[in-house]
Amino acid sequence: MRAAVCTRAGGPEVLEVRELPVPAVREGWSLVRVRGAGLNRSELRTRQGHSPSVVFPRVLGIECVGELVASTDPRLAEGSTVAAVMGEMGRAFDGGYAEFALLPNDLLMPVRTSLPWETLAALPETYLTAQGALDALDVARGERLLIRGGTSSVGMAAASIAAALGVETAATTRRPHKAAALAADHVLVDDGGPLTIAAWPDGPDRVLDLVGRSTALDSLRLVRPGGTVCVAGSLSGWLIPAFEPIAMIPTGTRLTAFHSDTLRGAAGAAVLQRVVDQVEAGVHRPHVDRVVSLDEIAEAHRHMEDDQATGKVVLVP
Known part of the structure; x- marks a missing residue:
């Protein structure tokens, strides 16, 4: 072979x-x-x-x-x-x-x-990660979701799943020429500095952070009080240097993570079949x-x- x-x-x-x-x-x-x-x-x-x-x-x-x-x-x-x-x-x-x-x-x-x-x-790694991360965030209809790393394959899948759930989405990209590819309600160009979302002055309810090391702390700052940040990607690397949870996680804000190994094998089969059925029905367009x-x-x-x-x-x- x-x-x-x-x-x-x-x-x-x-x-x-x-x-x-x-x-x-x-x-x-x-x-x-x-x-x-x-x-x-x-x-x-x-x-x-x-x-x-x-x-x-x-x-x-x-x-x-x-x-x-x-x-x-x-x-x-x-x-x-x-x-x-x-x-x-x-x-x-x-x-x-x-x-x-x-x-x-x-x-x-x-x-x-x-x-x-x-x-x-x-579909498998991309949509299982996106679905698992949104489940970890417990995102619900009518909420506001920020996806950091929106033009990654997982980011684009998460935006599709969230839209089908009736969630308002914002998505980031570091490259302006990729912005047109984002199927989100709000498209943001991330220049590496602190992010602002003019449409959401109180911040998003949930943040799916696929960039990781370089953006996770800013995501914790940005999410609304009592909101949740899920780190499920590492586009900028694995480790957050000098991470101090008590100092860096705002009071009441929740930080979680999702790893796609959670939905492998039998645990992921039903989820993957649901994704495949939705793609065949035109709900998602990978x-x-x-x-x-x-x-x-x-x-x-x-x-x-x-x-x-x-x-x-x-x-x-």
Whole structure:
């Protein structure tokens, strides 16, 4: 099989397309023919060497969709359409940047769908993260939601889900030329300074912060008294330096987080099926920035690393 192998930590050039043996099936693991895999910024960080547990060479990819070609899972027949996310995919074992992936059965999520592979591949990590984060925020109809990192794939998915819930949304982008792509009630260009929302002088009720390190403290300042901030992304990095909760979290304001590993496997299957059904019904329209082949994987990483993507980059091996 062909696979994109991260040979060592470094720039996009360390991704090499190689011929590898198709993995041998073993108890508790099933073989998936990968039909599509969404690309994620966490894979950039792993490639850059910021995931200390990862041993190279490694086939990256924390998610994929495809067909079961050899199943050891009594729940799933060979030929079934499945998705998988997280659970150390592309980190402790080889992930979705390949024609085949050997995956633990407890990661497999069966999917009933007629969507094209490139559309289905744009959904699992992105929409499960968006839905899970909005659930963590407990956002409700009529509330005001600020999405920081609005042109990321998760940000665009969250805006779509929130709109369907009847939530008023504002979304940020650091790049003015991307503003037109934001399907939000209010579009804000974030210049790196303290953010203001003229339409909401009292602040948003909820903030979904997908930028993370550089914006989380400002989000805590901005949310209305008693509101909630959920950090569910790390577009600017993982760690908030010198974070002092008592000094930096306003009294009564709630700070929470969401990690997509929460909705993997059986826990995520029903949520993902609901998302797929809504996409098929036209409720959500996932934004695919571009579809790439294995031979284009290094350029795709460069495209994401330069913040050129608006929405999801999808690999179809």
